[in-house]
Amino acid sequence: xxxxxxxxxxxxxxxxxxxxxxxxxxxxxxxxxxxxxxxxxxxxxxxxxxxxxxxxxxxxxxxxxxxxxxxxxxxxxxxxxxxxxxxxxxxxxxxxxxxxxxxxxxxxxxxxxx
Amino acid sequence: xxxxxxxxxxxxxxxxxxxxxxxxxxxxxxxxxxxxxxxxxxxxxxxxxxxxxxxxxxxxxxxxxxxxxxxxxxxxxxxxxxxxxxxxxxxxxxxxxxxxxxxxxxxxxxxxxx
DNA sequence: GCCTTATATAAGGCAAGTCTTCTATAAGGC
DNA sequence: GCCTTATAGAAGACTTGCCTTATATAAGGC
Numbered sequence: 001x002x003x004x005x006x007x008x009x010x011x012x013x014x015x016x017x018x019x020x021x022x023x024x025x026x027x028x029x030x031x032x033x034x035x036x037x038x039x040x041x042x043x044x045x046x047x048x049x050x051x052x053x054x055x056x057x058x059x060x061x062x063x064x065x066x067x068x069x070x071x072x073x074x075x076x077x078x079x080x081x082x083x084x085x086x087x088x089x090x091x092x093x094x095x096x097x098x099x100x101x102x103x104x105x106x107x108x109x110x111x112x113x114x
Numbered sequence: 115x116x117x118x119x120x121x122x123x124x125x126x127x128x129x130x131x132x133x134x135x136x137x138x139x140x141x142x143x144x145x146x147x148x149x150x151x152x153x154x155x156x157x158x159x160x161x162x163x164x165x166x167x168x169x170x171x172x173x174x175x176x177x178x179x180x181x182x183x184x185x186x187x188x189x190x191x192x193x194x195x196x197x198x199x200x201x202x203x204x205x206x207x208x209x210x211x212x213x214x215x216x217x218x219x220x221x222x223x224x225x226x227x228x
Numbered sequence: 229g230c231c232t233t234a235t236a237t238a239a240g241g242c243a244a245g246t247c248t249t250c251t252a253t254a255a256g257g258c
Numbered sequence: 259g260c261c262t263t264a265t266a267g268a269a270g271a272c273t274t275g276c277c278t279t280a281t282a283t284a285a286g287g288c
Binding site: 028033045048052066067068 | 264267
């Protein structure tokens with residue numbers, strides 16, 4: 001299973017929902033699955049498979065705590081999506097937004113250089 | 115064919131590429147298809163179908179000029195994606211970025227109110 | 229009017245991915 | 259040690275969506 005682009009992962013509503021659930025911080029596989037099963041009417045293994053996709057594509061990190069698995073957001077691929085989207089931001093961003101964006105980008109560039 | 119979310123549309127690499135091609139401004143269906151056929155090795159109808167998906171989901175507008183169809187970016191759904199992504203931006207944004215974002219957001223809110 | 233160019237639509241085949249059921253593994257409680 | 263809870267993996271069915279080929283429509287040139 002090879003997913004080439006972050007958008008492919010985000011194409012699934014269940015996976016987007018899982019990431020939203022992780023916005024509040026770490027969640028156990030069980031807690032996530034419970035919500036997903038409730039909201040989407042799918043089984044525990046189905047939810048687990050979505051967690052795997054998120055894991056294997058760098059959207060989430062896991063750590064064990066006893067038998068529990070604690071998932072957390074890994075923002076790396078989301079930044080990638082953000083970067084792609086940036087090309088289009090000029091279609092709606094006003095001058096000031098653009099300035100702010102440029103400002104932030106410029107600073108990031110400098111940091112990278114250093 | 116009902117696509118519920120902007121991410122479903124962007125899940126396809128061909129469609130993302132088409133949007134990139136439209137970054138430089140309006141392009142004819144033919145010009146777009148030529149590049150897509152070249153780069154992805156698919157047929158003209160296949161490219162046309164992707165254009166349709168973009169059209170029907172608000173990512174692109176079309177206007178006729180004789181027998182030509184001129185496509186252009188419609189940023190509305192991309193903003194939607196941007197809004198979703200905004201929830202996660204705090205995972206990587208530095209204070210200054212956050213300020214800039216907040217600043218822009220605040221101004222938008224005020225505009226909406228007026 | 230007719231041939232060509234530009235573009236879109238329709239029908240059907242195929243592949244990818246998502247779901248379910250079944251099962252395995254490992255930790256916790258008693 | 260054994261039963262339960264928590265979680266993941268595997269195999270197979272089903273669905274979705276993308277591609278191809280074939281075809282339609284409309285404009286342009288002569």
